[in-house]
Amino acid sequence: MRNLLVAQSGGPTAAINATLTGIFQSVRSSGKVDNVYGSKNGILGIIEGQLIELNELVRDTAATETLTLTPSAALGTCRYKMADWSKDEEPYKKIIEVFYKYEIKYFIYIGGNDSMDTVDKLSRYCVLKNYDFIIMGAPKTIDNDLNLTDHSPGYGSAAKYIATTIAELERDISAYNLPAVTIVEIMGRNAGWLTAAAALARINGGPGADLIYLCEKEFDTARFISDIKEKLAVKLGILVAVSEGIKDSTGAYISDRISNGEIDNFGHKYIAGAARSLGQLVKSEIGCKVRFIEFNLMQRSAAHITSETDITESILLGQKALNCAVDGETGRMAAIRRLHDNPYTVELISVPVSEVANQEKVVPLDWITPDGHDVTEELIAYIKPLIQGETNLKYENGIPKQIRLY
Amino acid sequence: MRNLLVAQSGGPTAAINATLTGIFQSVRSSGKVDNVYGSKNGILGIIEGQLIELNELVRDTAATETLTLTPSAALGTCRYKMADWSKDEEPYKKIIEVFYKYEIKYFIYIGGNDSMDTVDKLSRYCVLKNYDFIIMGAPKTIDNDLNLTDHSPGYGSAAKYIATTIAELERDISAYNLPAVTIVEIMGRNAGWLTAAAALARINGGPGADLIYLCEKEFDTARFISDIKEKLAVKLGILVAVSEGIKDSTGAYISDRISNGEIDNFGHKYIAGAARSLGQLVKSEIGCKVRFIEFNLMQRSAAHITSETDITESILLGQKALNCAVDGETGRMAAIRRLHDNPYTVELISVPVSEVANQEKVVPLDWITPDGHDVTEELIAYIKPLIQGETNLKYENGIPKQIRLY
Numbered sequence: 102m103r104n105l106l107v108a109q110s111g112g113p114t115a116a117i118n119a120t121l122t123g124i125f126q127s128v129r130s131s132g133k134v135d136n137v138y139g140s141k142n143g144i145l146g147i148i149e150g151q152l153i154e155l156n157e158l159v160r161d162t163a164a165t166e167t168l169t170l171t172p173s174a175a176l177g178t179c180r181y182k183m184a185d186w187s188k189d190e191e192p193y194k195k196i197i198e199v200f201y202k203y204e205i206k207y208f209i210y211i212g213g214n215d216s217m218d219t220v221d222k223l224s225r226y227c228v229l230k231n232y233d234f235i236i237m238g239a240p241k242t243i244d245n246d247l248n249l250t251d252h253s254p255g256y257g258s259a260a261k262y263i264a265t266t267i268a269e270l271e272r273d274i275s276a277y278n279l280p281a282v283t284i285v286e287i288m289g290r291n292a293g294w295l296t297a298a299a300a301l302a303r304i305n306g307g308p309g310a311d312l313i314y315l316c317e318k319e320f321d322t323a324r325f326i327s328d329i330k331e332k333l334a335v336k337l338g339i340l341v342a343v344s345e346g347i348k349d350s351t352g353a354y355i356s357d358r359i360s361n362g363e364i365d366n367f368g369h370k371y372i373a374g375a376a377r378s379l380g381q382l383v384k385s386e387i388g389c390k391v392r393f394i395e396f397n398l399m400q401r402s403a404a405h406i407t408s409e410t411d412i413t414e415s416i417l418l419g420q421k422a423l424n425c426a427v428d429g430e431t432g433r434m435a436a437i438r439r440l441h442d443n444p445y446t447v448e449l450i451s452v453p454v455s456e457v458a459n460q461e462k463v464v465p466l467d468w469i470t471p472d473g474h475d476v477t478e479e480l481i482a483y484i485k486p487l488i489q490g491e492t493n494l495k496y497e498n499g500i501p502k503q504i505r506l507y
Numbered sequence: 508m509r510n511l512l513v514a515q516s517g518g519p520t521a522a523i524n525a526t527l528t529g530i531f532q533s534v535r536s537s538g539k540v541d542n543v544y545g546s547k548n549g550i551l552g553i554i555e556g557q558l559i560e561l562n563e564l565v566r567d568t569a570a571t572e573t574l575t576l577t578p579s580a581a582l583g584t585c586r587y588k589m590a591d592w593s594k595d596e597e598p599y600k601k602i603i604e605v606f607y608k609y610e611i612k613y614f615i616y617i618g619g620n621d622s623m624d625t626v627d628k629l630s631r632y633c634v635l636k637n638y639d640f641i642i643m644g645a646p647k648t649i650d651n652d653l654n655l656t657d658h659s660p661g662y663g664s665a666a667k668y669i670a671t672t673i674a675e676l677e678r679d680i681s682a683y684n685l686p687a688v689t690i691v692e693i694m695g696r697n698a699g700w701l702t703a704a705a706a707l708a709r710i711n712g713g714p715g716a717d718l719i720y721l722c723e724k725e726f727d728t729a730r731f732i733s734d735i736k737e738k739l740a741v742k743l744g745i746l747v748a749v750s751e752g753i754k755d756s757t758g759a760y761i762s763d764r765i766s767n768g769e770i771d772n773f774g775h776k777y778i779a780g781a782a783r784s785l786g787q788l789v790k791s792e793i794g795c796k797v798r799f800i801e802f803n804l805m806q807r808s809a810a811h812i813t814s815e816t817d818i819t820e821s822i823l824l825g826q827k828a829l830n831c832a833v834d835g836e837t838g839r840m841a842a843i844r845r846l847h848d849n850p851y852t853v854e855l856i857s858v859p860v861s862e863v864a865n866q867e868k869v870v871p872l873d874w875i876t877p878d879g880h881d882v883t884e885e886l887i888a889y890i891k892p893l894i895q896g897e898t899n900l901k902y903e904n905g906i907p908k909q910i911r912l913y
Contacts, residue, residue, distance in 0.1 A: 113679050115675075178683060268909060269811070272519075272911075273519050276548075276580040276584045277583070277584060278548045278583060395803075398800065402675040402678065408905065488905035489905045498711055500708060500894070
């Protein structure tokens with residue numbers, strides 16, 4: 102038997118199910134797969150033997166079309182780091198047992214850096230133990246921090262959400278004639294790719310965010326206050342975008358600052374976000390009206406405003422992963438190589454997953470302006486093609502149509 | 508001369524510019540208006556003599572089409588409460604002076620309860636002083652709390668954003684296999700209409716929010732904790748929607764609770780939101796993972812996901828306001844009367860603005876379930892028609908096209 106097992110892992114995105122759809126499409130066209138199974142909640146579901154049969158879904162083209170634009174991980178997700186097999190072989194044995202039980206030949210894991218670590222470890226283990234299972238990775242992360250791929254599927258859609266929402270917020274705050282600072286916190290602990298998307302409205306002549314701070318650059322609060330004062334001198338409504346992961350010169354998160362000594366009614370300390378922390382600072386140092394906004398889970402689940410480019414590529418990466426698997430590649434990840442910016446052209450490749458696992462691709466420092474509070478034209482040119490095009494989302498009773506697998 | 512002056516006021520919405528477009532359309536078709544002026548930042552702009560000429564924009568159908576789906580108040584907004592003329596006649600005199608200077612015959616003010624108070628006061632003043640200026644109101648508010656109109660323009664689009672985003676968040680949190688509570692805070696200090704939209708995903712068979720608390724009903728924190736525990740016993744990822752204005756039995760905002768004694772690094776007390784306050788409570792009483800999300804300004808500025816029904820009605824209300832004005836009506840507001848739910852049909856009417864000003868239409872208590880943590884089928888049936896249809900938004904470089912007037 103040549104059965105396929107698929108699973109999803111890490112933080113969900115609006116495009117991760119599109120990659121599942123791509124895998125299903127290539128299953129149909131290749132004719133080289135017998136049955137398709139999905140694992141519930143990533144690798145954990147395999148270890149716990151929680152597989153669901155997906156043959157009917159694979160054949161149902163209408164359902165997979167809805168799946169493509171359903172946000173989050175339809176098979177469920179997990180955050181699970183496998184120990185090295187030499188330290189704890191038990192999970193490996195259980196996985197192999199499940200592979201045999203369900204006659205799995207191919208396993209494709211869709212996820213980010215941590216998930217690629219699992220692909221790496223599991224494929225090495227199989228080689229070492231002479232199991233001929235094929236273990237392939239398909240990339241996914243809104244953070245865009247995966248190595249060896251020009252960009253990561255999911256990122257373009259999240260960037261489109263951010264670019265659009267920043268443009269909308271800019272209109273909102275500019276309607277008032279009072280000095281006010283609005284600070285928006287965008288996901289990214291170590292990589293500022295998403296925060297950089299706050300500049301994109303400039304492509305259309307809008308201002309985008311007035312000040313943009315990525316987590317790659319040391320954050321100086323005194324400099325921040327003087328940046329704000331400078332902007333307020335020429336404009337009333339100031340829009341600031343910050344990565345959640347901005348850190349001071351000691352490497353401490355700015356978001357941790359406000360928690361020092363702060364205790365709620367129930368006697369618990371808690372951590373404010375970076376935006377909230379900075380908002381308190383602006384209130385205290387400048388005294389004008391301040392708002393803090395977090396894009397929170399919306400930035401990764403906004404399937405109603407995905408990028409057509411991103412969704413198309415996410416599907417293609419699923420197809421590529423399946424095609425590589427049936428061609429016998431193992432321990433590799435489907436990836437994107439950019440050939441040209443204008444016209445934007447890419448090719449799909451596969452790369453060794455060992456060089457992706459546990460790596461983080463951050464924004465090059467020379468794509469941040471020397472003053473530290475903006476991004477360069479090069480960075481905008483890099484992101485621009487990734488947010489292009491709108492998807493043909495179906496609505497039902499005024500709300501986007503979704504599918505749930507369990 | 509029969510010149511028209513338009514202005515916008517109060518919290519911006521994604522539909523308020525559509526009403527401006529409707530006014531412009533009726534200016535073109537009626538032939539009863541000579542020049543069109545806009546006031547910057549609402550009534551304040553008139554008092555300060557800051558008018559901009561809009562004739563070119565009125566004639567430019569392509570620009571007004573873009574204006575229709577540009578979020579926020581294109582003419583700027585203000586929060587300004589006029590004193591009674593007997594207490595302070597100065598602003599009234601300035602307004603009349605500007606009316607004469609620009610040969611204004613008609614003034615249309617687009618806004619909510621406070622703005623309708625301005626329309627009321629100004630129209631009474633004109634009648635009393637024998638000025639034959641026409642003062643008309645056009646409604647606007649995402650809060651849906653305006654009296655004498657079945658619903659308010661802007662509400663349907665905000666409700667569509669909330670229904671869609673709640674459906675997306677539900678998919679996101681359901682992907683994890685850990686007990687977790689996500690609390691979403693939705694705008695509404697006194698009226699829970701927006702929060703009720705968190706139930707709409709159920710129309711399509713989704714769960715929507717698991718628990719919904721409107722600000723109309725007294726909020727009992729002990730009951731809240733037992734509601735959560737009950738849900739967690741049967742489901743892992745719990746989604747809760749609360750109005751920002753939920754209050755305890757003493758009438759105190761839940762959002763104020765956490766501020767007691769809480770001081771930041773800079774020595775300032777601050778107020779947490781309702782969701783954050785409740786999140787701390789859940790952490791303390793239950794101890795599971797908790798997230799708090801605020802829809803913040805996004806819920807009122809998300810022009811990329813407006814309701815076609817809402818935008819169409821917003822345009823029609825602008826047309827109606829202009830038509831009433833040129834027909835000689837003054838001191839009135841354009842409004843919507845619902846004739847049928849199914850098929851949904853409405854008629855446009857005008858109502859005395861004196862009965863709208865300073866009133867608040869809240870959710871009837873019998874549209875909240877007896878257990879206090881959900882809404883009834885009647886409430887869902889009331890909102891459902893208002894979120895129907897998608898607008899033909901134009902994108903430019905992957906970001907929605909917008910217009911800026913100044």
